[in-house]
Amino acid sequence: MKVVDAKKLLENLCAEPRETSWLEFKASYFNADEVGRYVSGLANAAILEGQSRAYLVYGVENDTHKIIGTEVSLKDEKVGNEIFEHWLTRGLDPRLTVDFVSLDYKGKRVELILIDPAYQRPVRFRQIAYIWVDSILKELREYPERERSLWIATSRFAFERGIAAHHIALAQLYELFDPEQFLAMLGQQRASQARMAQRLVEMGYLINDRQGAYDVTNLFALLAGKDLSTFPSLATKAPRVIQYKGRKKLDGVGDVTGRLGYALGFGKLLAYIMSRMPHTEIMVMGVRKNSYPVPEIAIREFVANALIHQDFTLPGHPTIEVFDNKIQITNPGSPLVDVSRFIDAPSKSRNEALASSMRAIGLCEERGSGVDRALSAIEEEALPAPLFQAIENSTVVNVFRPQDFSAMSREDRIRACYQHAQLRFENGTPMSNQSLRRRLGVSDRQYPQISVVIKDAIEARLIRPLDLEQSNRKARYVPHYI
Secondary structure (H helix, E strand, C coil), X not given: CCXXXXXXXXXXXXXXXCCCCCEEEECCCCCHHHHHHHHHHHHHHHHHCCCCCEEEEECECCCCCCECXXXXXXXXXXXXXXXXXXXXXXXXXXXXXXXXXXXXXXXXXXXXXXXXXCCCCCCEECCEEEEEECCEEEEHHHCXXXXXXXXXXXXXXXXHHCEEEEEECHHHHHHHECHHHHHHHCCXXXXXXXXXXXXXXXXXXXXXXCCCCEEEXXXXXXXXXXXXXXXXXXXCCCCEEEEECCCCCCCEEEEEECCCCHHHHHHHHHHHHHHCCCCEEEEECCEEEEECCCCHHHHHHHHHHHHHHCCCCCCCCCEEEECCCEEEEEEECCCXXXXXXXXXXXXXXXXXXXXXXXXXXXXXCCCCCXXXXXXXXHHHCCCCCCEEEECCCEEEEEEECCCCHHHCCHHXXXXXXXXXXXXXXXXXXXXXXXXXXXXXXXXXXXXXXXXXXXXXHHHCCCEEECCCCCCCCCCCEEECCC
């Protein structure tokens, strides 16, 4: 935690209610083992209450919160020959960021210990985890329900809750971010700058740092930042668009990395990607519109998924590569669902808060429906089936430009058949030879060729007949896992 105004922080802590479990005041008695137990208990209390940090303060009466001063000097304390700060950190599991701050408050020494709870797992000191129960420090193992709650809370912590920028004053908040536009996208009415900042605190996007400013979460910076490159934790998270001449990565003709946060810049990102493809102008109800070789809604959904499902702990930008024959969308992080089950498997996300925010803003579909919608648009235009891949800790989606059935490879045809069977089953209507002909854009005369595709997909164990006794004319097919 960045401490800029320690006096203001102290005053705000003293104004907290007496029963606050992530905050403890002491006068002057110092015992190293006791401090270690306190740090464990305070850190675990902070995790349970969703606080970004906990505090232990020397020089303040615990009952009255009156500032009385202390003789303790934490930086000078030792345990044997070891500096206390090092000794304390070594005894904590997981290793926490613990900061010592000393200040003079109106002629009285006050010492603060600032504890980052880490949110990895319940915090232990010397192999024992502690928790506050009715203002008494207890061993966590005596309270199994609270221990379960702690494990649940730590498992839910994500990159989004980390801090992208510390101690940002109100004016600076509006220089680095666009709270007004972001809140408008969420349907919030315009208000004063201070009131809009308070709304963002209440919604969990900002944290009041109790020093008259705000800590900005990675989530808010990702969504509403004006330049992601200014934040070290997000510098490689802006989407990158590369265009190549031809079908290989030999001749790049454009390479642009975005700057805006996802909420502010998604529309511009999508427009830029589409502009990299050849297009024609058509008239729709008297309005001139661009027509692209690949449905915009498909690119929109796959790009949104790449942003939402990326693994923020891995290096690398979400990348969109435009070739003459396809668009390839890559995000850091192996898929959480088998690539062969993207259509039907329940949606999973590493970044639930980001996904929820993107849905609330209207930048992606409801949970699990985005891929279905993209595939439906691709099938309507009889385009080749997209190829989903898991490659070296990355998820890759290939969206292909138009291609005649005669030019498709055997693998392309089988993949289209399998995805069509999945999509039809999800919509409640099993696949037939006729539906697959329509999907692949071929005539009824090519019934025998489509029968070969279906036979190949069955032999590949991707689909199966709905009924083994069915006649050829009424044959229906479902995915192999049904």
